[in-house]
Amino acid sequence: MDRQLKRNKPKRKTSILSYWTLRYFLILCIGFIIIVAGALYWIRITSIEKSLKTAQLLGFEIAEKITENENKLHIPPDLDRLVDKRIKLFNTDNYFCIMVLDNNNQLIYSRPKMTQQDVYYRLSDDLREPRNNKFAGVTVNVTDDDQTLGKVWVMQSKKSITYNPEAMLVVCLIFGALILCGWFTIYLLSRKLSRPIRQVALAAEQIRNGNYEVNLNLNTREWEMNELVDSFREMSIRLQQLEEWRALSLAGVSHELKTPVTSIKGLVMAVRDDIVSPQEGKEFLDIALKESERMERMVADLLDYNAMSAGNVGVRQERIDLNLLVGEIIYQWKIAYENKSPEIELLIPSSTLYAIGDALRIQQIIVNLLNNGLQATASDQATVFHIRLRAEEDKLFIDVQDNGTGIIMEDQPKVFERFYRGEIKKRHTRGLGLGLTYSSLLARAQGGELLLTSSSPEGSLFTLSLPRWSAPDKPGKESSYRATANA
Structure with missing residues (x-):
């Protein structure tokens, strides 16, 4: 139960500005920490190698100064002065030491001063490497006539080689400045991005409240x-x-x-x-x-x-003989309005046109267009319709032209909106203004479209498009017949 409550607990919301700047700052810090760690490791390795090479040169210089007398090593009196100069040149700390051992590993010379016991403390048991891994050292053999008389140990702490407070401070300042610059940049970008989004969100809240x-x-x-x-x-x-x-x-x-x-x-x-x-x-x-x-x-x-x-x-998708269907629709509609004697001229191509759709829904659309045209006809004139079937590539079209009073320019973009009725229609007929809206929905459900092609005081032209069943046939001559109330 507790797990379910924790899982359903809403997450804390935060702004884009806080979200991106905080995460970018963390990513930037992590990235720079990795870069700094890699750079310091590479600097450490490189510094140790260079320092050991320099220490080896000092070892060679000291070995050349040492002489041999009766199989004993003789330390020149000016060796301390030479070592002091080199220590100042190396800029080292107290962890820098020099030891000269003979073939019996006995201490002959050291800097700083130390005892034989200190030698065993600083070197490993076999006297071949520093005992403490915090120190790095090199050895140079003291030779005379290709005979090894002893060796010179030059040791230095790795910390003194790789750690430089001034250099570390400069590095930290550089990387800190880069992090701040990157954070400030993403802060400005996030702020610039969040400002319009915040205003749009506030506007959306106003709309939600009804304003x-x-x-x-x-x-x-x-x-x-x-x-x-x-x-x-x-x-x-x-x-x-x-x-x-x-x-x-x-x-x-x-x-x-x-x-x-x-x-x-x-x-x-x-x-x-x-x-x-x-x-x-x-x-x-x-x-x-x-x-x-x-x-x-x-x-x-x-x-x-x-x-x-x-x-x-439901809308069916069936193969329909459009020529036959439109003729039947016109015949049935004329019977219902025989007292008004409407005249309909139907133009159809010589070849049969097959459409994909629902015959009942197509009838609803055409009947609605005919009813609207009948209502739009002035009382002192006869009702005349011109209906034409035509084909273009994979589409079939039914043009319904009436001779009504037309639709004014201001009303034309709104004729397919629900509940919309023009001022002229409101004064002459009653209705809810859903006929054309419903017909447009039926046309789209069949993969077609119902459009107001043109309208003027001489009448309106509506065009119904439907998907064609097969590839377009070769266009033939149009045949026409005039249907009258008495036909």
């Missing part, structure tokens, strides 16, 4: 940062617009649904209270029935849109 009027006056040299700030600024503006539009849409939907309910309630109450005559009461009930049908269609549109947005509407 969409954020002010991001940031202009950095980094392209990525500018892109982030600009994208976030545009997103906040878009969210503000969507929030305003959501409130307006909700008010509009409530109004559109409330209007038929109020109308039906008033009509039914008038009939119930015998305010109108039986003949008028029948007319009132017919009006109430039509209002209920309109409300039913609006609710159905809302349910269809919600189901499509939630992904609960």
